[in-house]
Amino acid sequence: MSSRVTLYGKPGCHLCDDARAIVQTVCAELGVEWTEVDITQDDRLFTEYGEQIPVTFVDGKQHDFWRVDPVRLRKALAG
Template identity: 70%
Template sequence: MVTMLSRPGCHLCDDARAVILRVTGELGVAFEEVDITTDPKLEEEYGEQIPVTLVNGRQHDFWRVDEGRLRAALA
């Protein structure tokens, strides 16, 4: 499972989403996106790192998603 923590209007989130959707789609891995602006705790913890990518609930990347690194983590 890949989770992306994001916020509306974030251009880095748009870039990360495209990579994550491509990789998870090809590998058949579940993907969810969480808007941190709906949760003050998430906003406080991750607000400066958005987007944050979690793989199986553990932080994998922030700001940018490296496609090769994500594929390796999901292999």
């Protein structure tokens, strides 16, 4: 099973820590797989998302950046 949610972030980012907690909770509640990508390990990702992190993708499409709204994430995963 592939991950439906991908969280792009970097170490030491407090917004990423907040987003991770929300993604982890919502995905656990719904039984949805998720993964996290450290953008500092990929120059292209760092250039593309460095000013927007954390960035979340749902089913391969950008869903949110900077903050994750748990209600909005649940709705996207239910649809």
